Amino acid sequence: MLPVDVAITRFRRDLTIAALVRISLLAAAMFCVLAEPFGLHQDWMYVLLVVGGIWVLLSYRSMQGTRIAADSPSLIAAGEFERAESHIDASLRSFSLFRNAKILSLHHLAVLRHAQQRWRESALLSQAVLSQKLGNMQGLARNSLLLLADSMLQVGDLRGAFTAMTRLYRYRLSLGEALVLQLLQLDYGWRIGAWESVLQGIGGKVQMCELMPRLNAAKSQALLAAAAFKTNRIELARWLRRRAQLLADPQEIAAGLPGLEEIFRLPG
Amino acid sequence: MESSPPFLDVPTLLEASEPRPRTPWLHFLIGGFVLTIVLSWLVGRSSQSAQTQDMLESVIAFGLMGFVASITLTGFLGVRRARAEQAAVGAVDELIQLRRWPEAGLLLQSLLSRPARSPLARAQALLFLALVLARYHRFEDSVSVHDYILDEIPLDDATDHVVRLGRAMAMLREDNLLDADRAISELRRTSRGVDSAGLALVEIYRDVKTGHPAEAVEMFEKRRDVLRRQLGHRVADGWALAARAYDLLDRPGDAQAAYENATVLMPLAELTRRYPEINPLASKYKPAPAPAEVA
Helix, strand or coil, rough: CCHHHHHHHHHHHHHHHHHHHHHHHHHHHHHHHHHHHCCCCCHHHHHHHHHHHHHHHHHHHHHHHHHHHHHHHHHHHHHHHHHHHHHHHHHCCCCCCHHHHHHHHHHHHHHHHHCCHHHHHHHHHHHHHHCCCCCHHHHHHHHHHHHHHHHHHHHHHHHHHHHHHHCCCCCCCHHHHHHHHHHHHHHHHHHHHHHHHHCCHHHHHHHHHHHCCCHHHHHHHHHHHHHHHHCCHHHHHHHHHHHHHHCCCHHHHCEEEEHHHHHCCHHH | CCCCCCCCCHHHHHHHHHCCCCCCHHHHHHHHHHHHHHHHHHHCCCCHHHHHHHHHHHHHHHHHHHHHHHHHHHHHHHHHHHHHHHHHHHHHHHHHHHHHHHHHHHHHHHHHHCCCCHHHHHHHHHCCCCCHHHCCCHHHHHHHHHHHHHCEEEEEEEEHHHHHHHHHHHHHCCCCHHHHHHHHHHHHHHHCCCCHHHHHHHHHHHHHHHHCCHHHHHHHHHHHHHHHHHHHHHHHHHHHHHHHHHHHHCCHHHHHHHHHHHHHHCCCCHHHHCCHHHHHHCCCCCCCCCCCCCC
């Protein structure tokens, strides 16, 4: 398994080397074009062609690395973690002229560690991704923040989770991202006992639950039910609990949310 | 006066959204490089003065850089347009999930009225078009879009299964029972059909519709866990159809329980819109009451 600190160090080193190579090639090309008008009489055209050739060759190698990395999300989704790991490893080892490809590979490693429930490592990788200037990769920034918030919640770092969620408010989220964020907010609110805040806008939250994947929908409604029980809204709590139970078993729902199983033992 | 085409006219949209052949920019790039090398070689061997040769080489070098820059710019703009198209398809997906059908229809109309840049985005848009048409009870059109996707677009196994499910469901809604039965048999023969909640739901619906409630109940009870695991909140559809089947079998206790489970998960109006066959249940059974906070 690829150690996270090694991956991050290598990632940073490769970004620096790639930037130096890019700048050197561009400077060489500019020099070739401007040398003759400024009186340096050599046959610079051939040098320029060599520089262009090197650029094309390195771009091709970078594209190969990007293609290797492109398979990883589907492998992670299919649960083929070892194959995903080897793809990401190969992609991180290969030289890439373009920083976006490297950043994407490191993000895939964060997603993989998250799927493997190695929360601390996933958080470190997400932080490494977010420490870069992401420019037009706003979707990746949002995904990394969601991963970071969830990983922080899982390791019990509530302050870190809150900070990550707050940063997400700066972005316009897609529906899928908004659904994930709602579950994270409910989880956070439940952990800190902010029952009233959990139940705020309950109508909208229930509608959002209907759009979530099964287990997330069940967990969200169980968390809402817990808040409703705590605030003595018994009818609402029972209704939400029943919806959750129609989607998943209590043990499945309470996995990773210690204490939530209590609500399924309450009468009614 | 020329009349505008009707809203979501299927033949028009299928024709208009056909992707245009792409300009082979890479060929131009390679040709440009070769031309530059030949030109610089010719300039080097020409009998002009050294100063003129220097000037010509500089002009060629600037020309080469301008050429590369224009190719890069064209590529950049192409990528931007492709991203915008993908974003529009994503927006349609969200609108459908949020059941904002009129907006989804309008966006599809605009998206499919011009040549698609990416065949994948077009395939997704057509799949969404089939869904929207079914929502507007234009089942024949929906089936024709499904048929077009299956005939003309190469699909992976999972997508092929989803398209065939949608087609079978639209055929059932259209009361085209013979073709629907054939479509269901085809689905059963595929590897995806073995453990598919979608297929189980289509079969339950077919049995309810054709007056075979015992088979519908048997299928529902046998596949209840799969339905719950794969369908999420859409498991309400299974409960609603099961309620109708129990009712037809004169098992009011089971029908009441199934009806409550269906309506606790999904508003009754949405369920009856999807399955008009459950309408008679409203006068016999009580739906699960929603608490005041979410009513």
